[in-house]
Amino acid sequence: xxxxxxxxxxxxSVLENYDSLSKRLQQIAKYVLDEPNDFALETVxxxxxxxxxxxxxxxxxxxSFGFDGASQMQKLFRxxxxxxxxxLGYAERIRQFKDEVGKAKVTGPMQILSEFVDSNILALxxxxxxxxxxxxxxxxxxxxxxxxxxxxxxxxxxPIASYFAYALSRLNKRTFFIxxxxxxxxxxxxxxxxRDLMIAVSFPPYSPETLETVAGAAEKKxxxxxxxxxxVNPLSTHASVALTVKDGEVRQFRSLSVSMCLAQxxxxxxxxxxxxxxxxx
Amino acid sequence: xxxxxxxxxxxxSVLENYDSLSKRLQQIAKYVLDEPNDFALETVxxxxxxxxxxxxxxxxxxxSFGFDGASQMQKLFRxxxxxxxxxLGYAERIRQFKDEVGKAKVTGPMQILSEFVDSNILALxxxxxxxxxxxxxxxxxxxxxxxxxxxxxxxxxxPIASYFAYALSRLNKRTFFIxxxxxxxxxxxxxxxxRDLMIAVSFPPYSPETLETVAGAAEKKxxxxxxxxxxVNPLSTHASVALTVKDGEVRQFRSLSVSMCLAQxxxxxxxxxxxxxxxxx
DNA sequence: CTAATATTGAAAAATATATTCCAACTCCGA
DNA sequence: TCGGAGTTGGAATATATTTTTCAATATTAG
Numbered sequence: 001x002x003x004x005x006x007x008x009x010x011x012x013s014v015l016e017n018y019d020s021l022s023k024r025l026q027q028i029a030k031y032v033l034d035e036p037n038d039f040a041l042e043t044v045x046x047x048x049x050x051x052x053x054x055x056x057x058x059x060x061x062x063x064s065f066g067f068d069g070a071s072q073m074q075k076l077f078r079x080x081x082x083x084x085x086x087x088l089g090y091a092e093r094i095r096q097f098k099d100e101v102g103k104a105k106v107t108g109p110m111q112i113l114s115e116f117v118d119s120n121i122l123a124l125x126x127x128x129x130x131x132x133x134x135x136x137x138x139x140x141x142x143x144x145x146x147x148x149x150x151x152x153x154x155x156x157x158x159p160i161a162s163y164f165a166y167a168l169s170r171l172n173k174r175t176f177f178i179x180x181x182x183x184x185x186x187x188x189x190x191x192x193x194x195r196d197l198m199i200a201v202s203f204p205p206y207s208p209e210t211l212e213t214v215a216g217a218a219e220k221k222x223x224x225x226x227x228x229x230x231x232v233n234p235l236s237t238h239a240s241v242a243l244t245v246k247d248g249e250v251r252q253f254r255s256l257s258v259s260m261c262l263a264q265x266x267x268x269x270x271x272x273x274x275x276x277x278x279x280x281x
Numbered sequence: 282x283x284x285x286x287x288x289x290x291x292x293x294s295v296l297e298n299y300d301s302l303s304k305r306l307q308q309i310a311k312y313v314l315d316e317p318n319d320f321a322l323e324t325v326x327x328x329x330x331x332x333x334x335x336x337x338x339x340x341x342x343x344x345s346f347g348f349d350g351a352s353q354m355q356k357l358f359r360x361x362x363x364x365x366x367x368x369l370g371y372a373e374r375i376r377q378f379k380d381e382v383g384k385a386k387v388t389g390p391m392q393i394l395s396e397f398v399d400s401n402i403l404a405l406x407x408x409x410x411x412x413x414x415x416x417x418x419x420x421x422x423x424x425x426x427x428x429x430x431x432x433x434x435x436x437x438x439x440p441i442a443s444y445f446a447y448a449l450s451r452l453n454k455r456t457f458f459i460x461x462x463x464x465x466x467x468x469x470x471x472x473x474x475x476r477d478l479m480i481a482v483s484f485p486p487y488s489p490e491t492l493e494t495v496a497g498a499a500e501k502k503x504x505x506x507x508x509x510x511x512x513v514n515p516l517s518t519h520a521s522v523a524l525t526v527k528d529g530e531v532r533q534f535r536s537l538s539v540s541m542c543l544a545q546x547x548x549x550x551x552x553x554x555x556x557x558x559x560x561x562x
Numbered sequence: 563c564t565a566a567t568a569t570t571g572a573a574a575a576a577t578a579t580a581t582t583c584c585a586a587c588t589c590c591g592a
Numbered sequence: 593t594c595g596g597a598g599t600t601g602g603a604a605t606a607t608a609t610t611t612t613t614c615a616a617t618a619t620t621a622g
Contacts, residue, residue: 022598022599022600023599023600024599024600025599037363041359041362041363043578043579043580044579044580044581045578045579045580053600053601054600054601054602055579055580055581055602056580056581056582056583056600056601056602057599057600057601058580059580059581059582060599060600069580069581070580070581071579071580071581071608078322081322081362082318082322108414108418108550109414109417109418109421109546109547109550109553109554110414110417110418112546112549112550112553113408113409113412113417113542113543113546113550114409116542116545116546116549117405117406117408117409117542120405120538120542121402121405121406124398124401124402124405124538125398125402127394127398128394128395128398131394133389133390133391136390136391136394137389137390137391140390155447156447158443158444158447159440159441159443159444159447159541160440162439162440162443163439163440163537166436166437166439166440230311230314230315231311231314231315232296232299232307232310232311232314232315244315250549253545253549253552255541255542255545256444256541256545257401257405257538257539257541257542257545258538260440260536260537260538260541261394261397261398261401261536261538262394264397264534264536264537264538265390265393265394265397266390268393268397268531268534269389269390269393269394270390271534272390272393273390303568303569303570304569304570305569305570305571306569324608324609324610325609325610325611326608326609326610334570334571335570335571335572336609336610336611337570337571337572337610337611337612337613338569338570338571339610340610340611340612341569341570350610350611351610351611352578352609352610352611
């Protein structure tokens with residue numbers, strides 16, 4: 001017998017077969033339908049207690065619906081709990097997804113492209129929930145209010161940073177891209193003021209250049225916005241707003257698509273609040 | 282020592298003491314902050330695995346924040362998970378969210394982010410179909426076979442090009458990024474040979490720099506791969522392989538997420554065919 | 563450089579949890 | 593009332609998970 005694959009399927013099955021269940025099993029069925037959360041989190045012992053039955057009855061119940069045991073049934077409830085908690089649970093889903101595709105052993109470039117596409121789609125879907133409206137608005141207000149914008153980002157973060165620099169200057173914002181050419185970046189700090197904004201993009205391993213630049217900017221009381229992929233990062237200490245992005249990932253390699261999407265949303269959001277500057281991208 | 286009573290208290294405490302934690306404990310701290318769900322549901326063993334530490338380290342972590350053990354700490358996360366799980370179903374919450382952003386003055390930044398996400402998801406889905414396996418394989422073979430790779434891309438294409446340059450050189454491929462600093466790009470042509478590859482990324486309006494660089498490379502019989510968003514573009518004349526990407530678009534503004542996804546797939550595809558060079562991304 | 567101190571990994575021990583088993587029980591039809 | 597199929601409780605067993613311990617390693621101060 002094959003077990004239900006989703007909570008809904010299980011519910012349906014329980015409802016349908018309810019009358020043919022034995023007394024104890026009906027007790028449990030009632031509880032399953034009423035308190036799915038308990039089933040996600042509690043041990044079979046306490047479940048049994050709450051239903052007023054023996055632990056073995058819980059196992060029997062699970063088996064009678066096609067599961068290997070109570071534990072396997074609990075997985076269903078846990079996954080569902082996580083799915084409902086989407087903004088928090090997507091890392092788990094990405095991992096689940098990775099496990100799935102991991103099984104398909106073929107590793108042609110097309111396969112990689114496909115995995116990358118899927119994982120980016122998943123990750124993009126959650127960007128909405130990971131970024132708060134308040135933060136987004138605040139960042140855009142910072143850009144609007146600042147005299148000059150400094151942008152820093154090295155290594156993997158460079159493409160994102162360079163987009164900011166390019167796009168903002170196209171929108172007639174005075175923007176300086178601290179690109180490390182000529183190890184010139186020290187001197188930027190000198191001219192920063194509290195009316196300026198620094199946008200720092202950085203992913204592990206955090207480059208010392210970015211750190212130094214941000215620290216320098218902080219000394220000058222420059223507003224600081226950081227974009228990173230973890231809440232804990234050496235930059236956020238100084239940040240006025242710290243945006244966190246979870247990018248897609250395929251076999252160790254993290255994507256930049258979602259970070260790029262965020263960067264562009266910020267720029268475009270800014271552009272629409274200052275329509276006179278829009279020329280064309 | 283008395284343990285935090287709420288997740289927020291715990292978070293605060295972790296953040297506050299982060300610097301004084303040992304290396305392993307910091308690893309765990311990061312994970313605690315970034316993936317609270319995992320801590321609610323997974324066993325100590327898998328948590329340890331995901332943090333890259335020993336199970337005992339997780340217990341130590343919990344104790345260092347005043348808990349009796351890891352299990353007690355997990356209770357906190359579980360309670361929180363349950364609390365956050367309002368009576369609303371998932372679908373309903375999404376709907377609510379959509380309504381919210383729908384109401385927000387039609388062009389709030391959050392609305393733009395949301396539209397951008399949607400359009401990128403759509404566009405990503407098409408990427409699979411727009412790129413042929415043959416082309417993808419050929420590009421990767423070009424990279425493998427070439428002595429040197431030259432990468433060019435200006436304006437909006439710059440972030441994509443810079444990613445290629447960064448990632449390929451990390452994989453120990455001899456890569457030259459023609460970045461236009463010092464209008465230096467003319468001279469690159471001189472050293473190109475038929476054993477080299479040029480990757481040119483360009484979107485309208487096609488920058489004369491890219492055009493000139495590509496033309497120069499063609500003269501030297503250099504292999505040429507172009508990435509663009511239209512089949513008809515001044516670059517493709519010279520191209521051995523011309524990849525075409527349709528990026529997402531929101532109110533005039535074209536995204537770069539899909540192009541970035543393609544770029545990364547190429548690089549990773551290359552990396553997997555030359556495994557010895559993979560260090561970390 | 564050395565010694566004291568702290569951190570870490572690995573595995574053993576303790577604990578908790580799930581599952582199986584079987585004797586006792588219930589229910590029903592003959 | 594009897595017999596048997598199906599159900600149940602609870603103990604026994606198997607499994608899994610967490611916690612402790614300790615030797616090895618790394619870090620720090622003198």
